[in-house]
Amino acid sequence: MSKASKRSFQAYLEMMKLSGVDELLLPSERHVVEEIVETASSPAPAVSSSKDELLVLSETVKNCSLCGELAQTRKQTVFGAGHAKAKLMFVGEAPGYDEDQQGLPFVGKAGQLLTKMIEAISLKRQEVFICNILKCRPPGNRNPLPDEVINCQPFLWQQIALIQPKIICALGKFAAQTILKTTTSISALRGQIHDYQGIKVICTFHPSYLLRNPADKKKAWEDLKQVYRELQLS
Numbered sequence: 001m002s003k004a005s006k007r008s009f010q011a012y013l014e015m016m017k018l019s020g021v022d023e024l025l026l027p028s029e030r031h032v033v034e035e036i037v038e039t040a041s042s043p044a045p046a047v048s049s050s051k052d053e054l055l056v057l058s059e060t061v062k063n064c065s066l067c068g069e070l071a072q073t074r075k076q077t078v079f080g081a082g083h084a085k086a087k088l089m090f091v092g093e094a095p096g097y098d099e100d101q102q103g104l105p106f107v108g109k110a111g112q113l114l115t116k117m118i119e120a121i122s123l124k125r126q127e128v129f130i131c132n133i134l135k136c137r138p139p140g141n142r143n144p145l146p147d148e149v150i151n152c153q154p155f156l157w158q159q160i161a162l163i164q165p166k167i168i169c170a171l172g173k174f175a176a177q178t179i180l181k182t183t184t185s186i187s188a189l190r191g192q193i194h195d196y197q198g199i200k201v202i203c204t205f206h207p208s209y210l211l212r213n214p215a216d217k218k219k220a221w222e223d224l225k226q227v228y229r230e231l232q233l234s
Ligand code: SF4
Pocket: 061, 064, 065, 066, 067, 068, 070, 071, 077, 134, 135, 136, 148, 151, 152
């Protein structure tokens, strides 16, 4: 790397740090991943290693075209964002219009509600990891098709393996049923602590559903309190 490139990369890192972005995994460009790998001269601590592996995985996702229709109609993939070693991971269904435009998960109205839900249990978005079952937006926000879930779920399994959260909060039917490999309704799955490979799974309603059915926010609050209690124990 030339001196000028190094200076420019260091300036870029400083800017990211000042913006508080060093705790975030943002949609990466290939050259950023290459720069990080190239500049890693000593054994990296666990968080950096996990972050680097997530960046590499996000590159794989970005180039994925397993679901022909989704790959053709998406503006970009939405890998997920948050802390590379988050104790708490939120998993939703699929990106919507705003997420597809920005390349970030939960940034529309439902995302604003999710932010409030996270803050209600004394956390910040940067402290958790947020992603979806599908990394591409289904056209017209239709439901994910079974084949699309099958195609995309290995990326989620890899994200979970790298982040190793203590608790997964499944947002809505698709996330809960995919993670728990069940067809049980979200209402029946709520209120219990489930298991995914030794990680506690708590199910609640999707924020989009809560926007349409505000009366169920009370139940979602009960679920969040359960998440909070389990986090204190972990
Ligand atoms: S939804 Fe997942 S599996 Fe399908 S094209 Fe997008 S990244 Fe690939």
